[in-house]
Amino acid sequence: MESTEMSPKINSMHIETTINNRFAKTLITSKVKNTKNKAEETTFSVILPENAFISEFEMEIDGKIYKAYVKEKEEAKTIYTQAVSSGFGAAHVELNARDSKKFTVSVNIEPSSETIFRLTYEELLQRQNGQYELIINVHPGQILDDLRLEVKINETRPLTFVKTLSLRTGNEISEDKPELDPCAQTEILNPNSAKVKFNPDKEQQKKYAEALGSKDKGLAGQFVVQYDVERDPKGGEVLLRDGYFVHFFAPSDLKTLPKHVVFVLDHSGSMMGRKIEQLMQAMDKILSDLNPEDLFHIVRFSDNVSVWNLAKNKFDEVYFTQQPDYENLDSFLTKLELGEATPVTEDNIKKAKKIKGDNVNMGSTNISGGLVVGLFLVRRTLEKFYEKNFATKYQPMIIFLTDGLPNVGISHPDQITKIVTKINQGTNRAAIYSLSFGEDADKNFLKKLSAQNLGFSRHIYEAADASLQLQSFYRTVSSPLLRDVRFKYVDEVSDVTRIDFPIFFLGSEFIVAGRCWGTRPLRHIEAFCLNGCVEFETQNAESDTSLERLWAYLTVKQLLDERETAENRNELTKKALNLALKYSFVTSITSLVVVKPQQNDSTDYESAATTRQNFYAPNYQHCSAPSRACNNSFASPAMGMTFGAMAQSYSSPIKLSSYSTSRSDRLYSASCFQYAAFGSPNTFQTTNKPLFNFGINEAFSGSNNKNTFQTMNKPLFNFGINEAFSDSNNKEKIEILINWINTTQPHLPQINDSQANLFLHCCDFNEETAKNVIDSCFTIRTLCPEFFTGRDVSKSPLKESLDVALITFLPEKTPHGEGIIFVKLLDQNPDNFDFVAILKYFDMVCSLYLNKEKLAQEYLVILDLDGLTKNHLNKFETSVLKKFLCYVQQAIPLKVKGIYCLNNKSFCDDIMALIKPFIRTEIVSKVYFHNDINDLLINVPMKCLPEEYGGSVKCKLLHEKNKKQLYENILFFKEEEKQVVDESKRVAPQKVTKYDFN
Template sequence: MLLHTNVSNRYAKTLITSKVKNLNTKAQETTFSIVTPEKAFISGFTMEIDGKTYEAYVKEKEEAKKTYDEAVASGIGAAHVAVSARDSNRFTVSVNIEPQSKATFYLRYEELLVRKTGKYELVLNINPGQPVKNLVVEVNIIESRPLKFVKVPSLRTDILIVNDTTAIVTFKPDVVRQKLLTSILGGKEDDGLSGQFIVQYDVARDPLGGEVLVDGGYFVHFFAPEDLPSLNKQILFVLDTSGSMGGRKIQQLKEAMNSILDELKHVNVSYRETPSWRLVAFPEEEQSSQYPKILPDSFPASAENIKKAKEVVEMLRSGGGTDIQKGLEVALKVVNKYFDPKGNQPIIVFLTDGQPTEGTPESITSTITDHNKYKVPIFALSFGSGADKAFLQKISLKNDGFARHIYEAADASLQLRNFYQEISSPLLTNVTFKYVNKVKNVTRTYFPILFNGTELCAAGITDVGFQPTLIEALGRRGPITLEPKVYQSTGSLERLWAYLTVKQLLEARQVAKDKESITEKALAIAVKYSFVTDITSLIVVKPNATSALDLEDASEHPTFMNLNRSFLTSAGSSGYGPYRFGGYTRSRLTGFRRISKVTRISAAALPPTTQAPSWIQKVLNNNETISVNARNYTLGLNEQFGEGNECSNSVDNSTGHCTLIHECPKVHNYLTDLETYKKYFCEQKSYAGVCCPSTP
């Protein structure tokens, strides 16, 4: 099986190739199902069956349903694939395979990579269902600007730096390697590798005005300034403590808030530069009697106040209903009381796990938007499957923010902390790209806020005489004007422009009163470029079968949470097999295997028995090495060497043997920090090891 991705100017095009062969004496049905990234558009699907090619095509959703119904009535095999209202991203198609016949599936999807915390991240789902002879992942990165770094966290891969703007990442684990990785990730060796292959990179950029790339009558402007001071900020946390937040949820919320408070403490440079914050827990009447004297309206994040804030967090208890409007109104009252256009930048972070028990989503959205007279960004976090994600997305978009889903899992507190890190350092507000002349069909040009480590992007079609424009914004020291630089793009920009235009039109459609005109614009571009979206469907014509299929929300049937699946028996050494990519290939043949939980292939995801101590993540270099005695060593989390040479510097002063760190979990409690670890360090086959005592 093959996963092949080309990334050009942050725009990724992925082709997934899957082959199966029916070794049975009877025709069998096989199902090809994959999970694509949330922001990606499927842009093509082809099946090759018995030498015949079946190409899918995109139509407007209602027209596609009509075409499908007509095909069914006439006896032609067909399927239509449509995005459901839940913004789903699972692609599934079934087809009959004749005895001894082969089938090849080709799925293509596209996405603009989003920059977070100083890096772009490409995620590819790998889940073949069993060890396979030929597993190949190849990622080609070709940027117009020099690459700062390219890395694959915690995996041994081949990274070829062709030149300063081009790199090739390949991952070709043989069967033995696949079984080893599966075992390390806590799965069963015979179930095959299940996880996410992640490539991270960043580019060197103009430190201020950004880069304008031009090619073939299109332009794209990337803007991510690096040398600007952060704005002072006032952060208001509006937290749901209703009855449904009981148990593990409220505990994870407390853990995340304590970590966030620690980060606030570390940015205390001076009183003026110290962020202020306020906690609103709703239903507040259940909490207010416990902490009114401890928690004033808003206060600086000094060490003493952080200590008091943690006391407040510890007092939080779950109970009562979900009065979302009241919680947000309290936060906005604090903003209005202290708002100063030259002072701290207000930011509201709002988390809930349920639906409102007071008011309707429409009335709450309207009321909060009206009360938000200073247009403070509201970032809504939906926690678990019970939250109304569509409502939270709408209230965020109407209030210059965005929504994010927090999955109810063991790492929920980590998800919350990671989200906070994305928005913890605002650089600019009221960012405006001043594109007016010699351009047309320009995407969004106004952005209410820019955070450090992220990137803003505008694209459009150029006319003769096009010149890049200035960027105007408000910074720490007041209004600023920045001038970009122009570069010739290394690749075409047309599909990037089309993707970004459709994405932004669909967002605007969610909150618009008149949806018809926006829908027409988005539909015309989506059909032209074969994008499967909320308003388009993919028609798949198939031989000898008829079925109607939808793209589904992968979280409704989570590929990454113990989903049981069966699959077609391997075709041996021919290269054809039951390949699944973030989904499954299924047949009605007798016998099936249970697939293990899919996990993210990174050091943070390793089970406790094979994991390095957590503090190591904080001292890793950019190339995933650790520095000891003026040398850099790889951890070898994907290796299994067993006992090495004898050593005498074990934690109990007994004679031991040098092993990789994750192979000696009994010493992890002793390795509390880097300096302590150095005392027990040893080199194990050029990797960072530890002297593992022979005593139990």
């Protein structure tokens, strides 16, 4: 639990967890009192475990309880929209991230008043490396008089051990430290039950806070309890109660299967430096941990792919000169005579460690090439041993690591997943375990790739302990005991969860749940072990506690997991939704809603019109790690969402936090910031009703809301909706976006239909992402008048710059539908080169084109650097470049797939040195330098290019046409300059400030 620094004092915080049969239910109770003589705002925040579902939340204000309830998302939005339009406060919470989540509530506490928060969440503990681990985040934000944690463990089988680890930050893997020993009291109540208590006094809290680096904010870390239970010799345990059963399966007395491990490792430019050093450290340890009976391959990929060849003791190179037919490459790869699988011997491991980091051209990111070569090596190795006895049939697995986006070969993640899954078929499929390294990797892509290929994905955080994270992951998959595990139950069993599993690893556990009114649900379990086919039988036992919620939790979670990769998601969504609503689980398809009761309700609540306290606005944040709070660092807009809330206020604003679920492959990024979710009083009619605080992610386009607001001025100019996106669906989203600005964002300028469509289009029609980008765009344009004002092309120096450079959108699109932006120096004299004017010229061309022309989904930028000299580069002022790159990354409504620099590769280092400090890692991986036009033809057909390259585009005519359009649209640019932000009317913290450019 976490709380930001605040005036109201937290009187106490109690965290109680009860674990019944691995199913943990945690209740957090926090009492906060305002001792001041004026109302003060406080924030209640909880960092949730990755797999937890919130099931209850309530808030007690002066003895009156306001309880939340779970609804389907759309219904939840309707409920609180209606509540607000009727004059009553409401709150609304959605959950869209499967990674770490943060629940946040802000509330105004009246003088001498006490508020009690109660939050309950539930999770099924996962067994890894031979133990269950319960992690409780404790972040009160201040030293408390009363801080108490209690964990009760109840299992049907005897406990083998119960222990508490040193407190840890959660940001890195750390060893036990004496100064962080929680000195928890562990009491064994009976062979099957235990109780753990942690009750640090104020002095102990100060000591822990100092050791954890959070001295000024009290204890801020994780309390960890680990335990395990005795195992049946065959590893099975079936619990029955009230028509439900849960089957725990964890056999142990089995020999490890020999495995063929193919390491497919990213060696692209973005891995350069610390990342590659950490990867090499981890590989040293992982190679040492391979079993003597194992085989392995090391595959590296950047622009091309290389495979370690033990016989030659070097890496064989695989060059893809053009887009190959990935599904039919076996004959091509066979001719290359790539290295055979390496047996694990002491000498071979030494050689592998020595050569693993051998020189490699760390360029682009050819993910498709690396995976296809890895699968070829798996097939070839299996075929070699196919005719031999079973003991030498190796379990194939690919451990795939990348830190970026694919930008060579196949660049679309979904297409890579489709091709890899198609190739990886048959009885000898390889499990693909994906590791996303750092914040720039596409975690959603890797999760989907592994889910469809028998594996799972993990995220490796870019921190000092990255090497340890990699080693920890490898340990979980290093010892396969069984393959093709299948649970077989009697016919009376229904509503059963997953029963087929590809691989069982030492120290893990499979859990199956279902419904059955009989006394023996299980027939047997079939699997393959080292000695061939094997069957397991398990005895039944009666559970002391209910199993129904455990079954419901596991079923909902598996349905949501299956839904992510299913072609037809509707049926899975419906099933998951029904269960989530029945058992009150807050998931990605449900929302938590609170509506303050009306005056005439049967219970004795105060009238909404006379209550002075702010009603609360709970919401989730997406965090970079299970224990990390969401900060204001740039996150991607692609999946950026904001959990809105409706509120009623006479005092300070309710604060809401946005979050990002994953990074997209667009060039720019929007930020993750807190918003004060209310409209300016000036936008409302004067009434006797309280002012409503409107949530930022809601579209208030209903008739009730329209009547609430005064008539707004129409946009300054309008060019109509772009033709390509005029269907009714998008028209509705356009109306919603415009209405959001007009009614809830008084600081923003009004926009027209064409602009709204443009922002939605570049954000894949994700409304919340578009809102973030709109705010960033107009804020930066207001803060940087040197780029976005004085855009009259009839005046110097802009007039002269039109003949210094050619900046244009080429008329032809690529076969994949990408648009092309072409930039070339026409006047190579550095004395005539005005850097600011050129950047202004570039934005004007983009702005005019994007508002008037048919849009492409993505764009390629071709920069012809012919004639560029160091004298030109000397005019690239750092402060100016930083500002413009900030705009390009955060705010320009344009998706850029790649930037191709031609005809001056000698300057690539100088250019990268200039821009690299100011751009994100994944953008660096999108920049390519070519001396040969043929390299460019892999991505851009000749016919799309200018005549001087052998194409058909007449650039001189195009240049004159563009100049004419710029002259003819001076009024357009003058009106666009009026679209500025009025910071005096902003109701939320400013997203981008002038200090961001210092």
